[in-house]
Amino acid sequence: MSKKLEGKIAVVTGGGRGVGRAISETLAEQGATVVVAVRTANYGENTVADIIAKGGNATLFSGLHLGDRSSCTALIDDTISRHGGIDILVLCAADAPYCPIVAMSDEDFDALFKTNVYSTFWLTKDAIPHLIKSKSGRVVYISSTAGNGLNSPGIVPYSASKAAVNAFARGVAIEYARTGITCNVVNPGLIASDRAQERMSGDQLNMISAAFPVPRPGTSEEIARAVSFLVQPESSYITGTAVVVDGGATLGAVNFQE
DSSP states (O other): OOOTTTTOEEEEETTTSHHHHHHHHHHHHTTOEEEEEOSSHHHHHHHHHHHHHTTOEEEEEOOOOTTOHHHHHHHHHHHHHHHSOOSEEEEOOOOOOOOOGGGSOHHHHHHHHIIIIIHHHHHHHHHHHHHHHHSSOEEEEEOOTTTTTOOOTTOHHHHHHHHHHHHHHHHHHHHHGGGTOEEEEEEEOSBOOHHHHHHSOHHHHHHHHTTSSSOSOBOHHHHHHHHHHHHSGGGTTOOSOEEEESTTGGGOOOOOOO
């Protein structure tokens, strides 16, 4: 794989497992030094160790609590202290509780928005001065097709938080396009990440995706490749948009005739 990101510093939240880990590994393969930001240290330690074992560069920031302003500030400050700058910011970590509206408390709703939306504001705000210095800063938010497309009972508050993230990305793209920063969103559909497989069996994932135009769940690596495209130098004319990686699910179910 080409080293188009050689010399770049990339921060990836949720970089220790699932989609976040795949993103961390892919960016490291392309030459970036990746700050693997996680809440649980052992996930991040394993990811960093694997990247280094493969000849890449990565450092760990553990104990990240997205719902806490000071924790988000500490991630950016620590990155600057260790690496001197930020070129790429990928916000992947999020909370996705399954809870009907009437069963969700005000406190849980507030916590969800702090984790998914406030953290997007906090981390982006703190990173922007450094992304401007980069002169080719890249911001990518991992959102969801539930944000502005598919929805289902039990994830309405989560969907609302992702719609907010999508709107925020468009605003950042407009405000900072003249500085060289691009800001885009990747909207995954049904992805067979390790976290998804903790909630659903392989048979359930396959059953849900059977009517998709591409009749299978996606992989974490497919999301990582979309992120990789958006942070490449060649993507400098793409900003304020959403790349949907869902096997065509948002197009509607397809009943192919044999």
